[in-house]
Amino acid sequence: MAHGVRVHAVGGPEVLVWEEIPVGAPGPGEVRIRQRAAGLNFIDVYHRTGLYPLASLPAVIGMEGAGDVVELGLGVTSLAVGERVAYAGVLGGYAEERVIAADRLVKLPEAIAYETAAAMMLQGMTVRYLLRETYNVVPGTVVLFHAAAGGVGLIACQWARARDATLIGTVSTDEKAELARANGAAHVIVTSRENFVQRVAEITEGQGCDVVYDSVGKDTFRGSLECLKPRGLWVSFGNASGPVPPFDLSLLKGSLFATRPSLMAYTATHAELAENAADLFGMVESGAIRIAVNQTFPLKEAAAAHAALEGRRTTGSTVFTI
Ligand code: NDP
Numbered sequence: 001m002a003h004g005v006r007v008h009a010v011g012g013p014e015v016l017v018w019e020e021i022p023v024g025a026p027g028p029g030e031v032r033i034r035q036r037a038a039g040l041n042f043i044d045v046y047h048r049t050g051l052y053p054l055a056s057l058p059a060v061i062g063m064e065g066a067g068d069v070v071e072l073g074l075g076v077t078s079l080a081v082g083e084r085v086a087y088a089g090v091l092g093g094y095a096e097e098r099v100i101a102a103d104r105l106v107k108l109p110e111a112i113a114y115e116t117a118a119a120m121m122l123q124g125m126t127v128r129y130l131l132r133e134t135y136n137v138v139p140g141t142v143v144l145f146h147a148a149a150g151g152v153g154l155i156a157c158q159w160a161r162a163r164d165a166t167l168i169g170t171v172s173t174d175e176k177a178e179l180a181r182a183n184g185a186a187h188v189i190v191t192s193r194e195n196f197v198q199r200v201a202e203i204t205e206g207q208g209c210d211v212v213y214d215s216v217g218k219d220t221f222r223g224s225l226e227c228l229k230p231r232g233l234w235v236s237f238g239n240a241s242g243p244v245p246p247f248d249l250s251l252l253k254g255s256l257f258a259t260r261p262s263l264m265a266y267t268a269t270h271a272e273l274a275e276n277a278a279d280l281f282g283m284v285e286s287g288a289i290r291i292a293v294n295q296t297f298p299l300k301e302a303a304a305a306h307a308a309l310e311g312r313r314t315t316g317s318t319v320f321t322i
Helices: 042-049 114-134 151-162 174-182 196-203 221-226 270-285 299-310
Strands: 002-007 016-021 030-040 064-072 084-088 097-101 142-145 166-171 187-190 209-214 228-236 257-259 293-298 317-321
Touching: 002 299, 016 299, 030 084, 030 114, 030 299, 042 299, 064 114, 084 114, 114 151, 114 228, 114 270, 114 293, 114 317, 142 151, 151 166, 151 174, 151 317, 166 174, 166 196, 174 187, 187 196, 196 221, 209 221, 221 228, 293 299, 299 317
Parallel strands: 142 166, 142 209, 166 187, 209 228, 228 257, 293 317
Antiparallel strands: 002 016, 030 064, 030 097, 030 317, 064 084
16 A cells, blocks of 8 residues: 545545555556656646546546656566656556556656656656647747746747747746746746737737647637737647637638647657657756756645646646655
């Protein structure tokens, strides 16, 4: 037995219960890991509230962690007991120990601390596929990125800077604007007092953006479409303000493209996962990207962490210590 945070019924942060959880022995192709840190991500909120339904309840939520391999299941030869590993996108992260398929893990380079790994695996690999694969951001690409001071956002600002792209970020406060700028955003729009559609038109001198990365959803999708150049790409990758409602395709104005990607679809095979993680580790080890662990909570205080994330009181990444 170990301890973890489970959801017995969907609802507010109060449904997150710290308790004893069964871990079990690893089956064929699986390993048991002792986690040293776990990540907080907005998808955890969607799981907790039921926006993304869980397959069964009670469930240990959490999609990201880092730790040590402590037991190998039958047939696992790619890993050894004692190896440092990390993962993203596999439910069950809010736990001291867990069982996980060996091919969903990557080995963690010595230079990367457990907490840094737990902060960056999901958000960093997301930025990697968004900026390299969903749309290949190159020098001169003009990008609009919503929630630019968040976990995904601060990594995106830095990755766009490393690609010599022009990133326009949106944030809700001046403090967050400062942070986004310091991390590489060329322009920042403060949505509590500025109209982002108007500001993007001014900043781009009426040209619009090549690509808009929109994780806010309901509140921003119409404006986001207004900010694109003809044949630009709208990437709807999250719902922080609620899901995008069904809409008339004529909003795509005769030429725009729209996609609704997920990290899981871009790292479905081990080869894709390993390639993405290796690129991310390289960016972090070279210093091009610094992972901002701006909030840390003991895992048993998951409810407080959720309230802070939903309440827009966090910046950068948030990690649970275990
Ligand atoms: P963030 O740290 O970015 O937190 C969310 C931010 O969204 C807030 O800080 C806030 O920034 C902004 N926001 C705007 N409107 C609201 C609202 N009504 N309620 C709450 N927040 C709001 O979270 P993450 O970095 O974990 O994730 C960012 C987004 O990316 C999420 O939507 C998430 O679902 C999505 N995502 C999608 C993935 C995919 O593969 N599809 C993978 C990973 C993340 P501000 O106050 O500045 O507006």
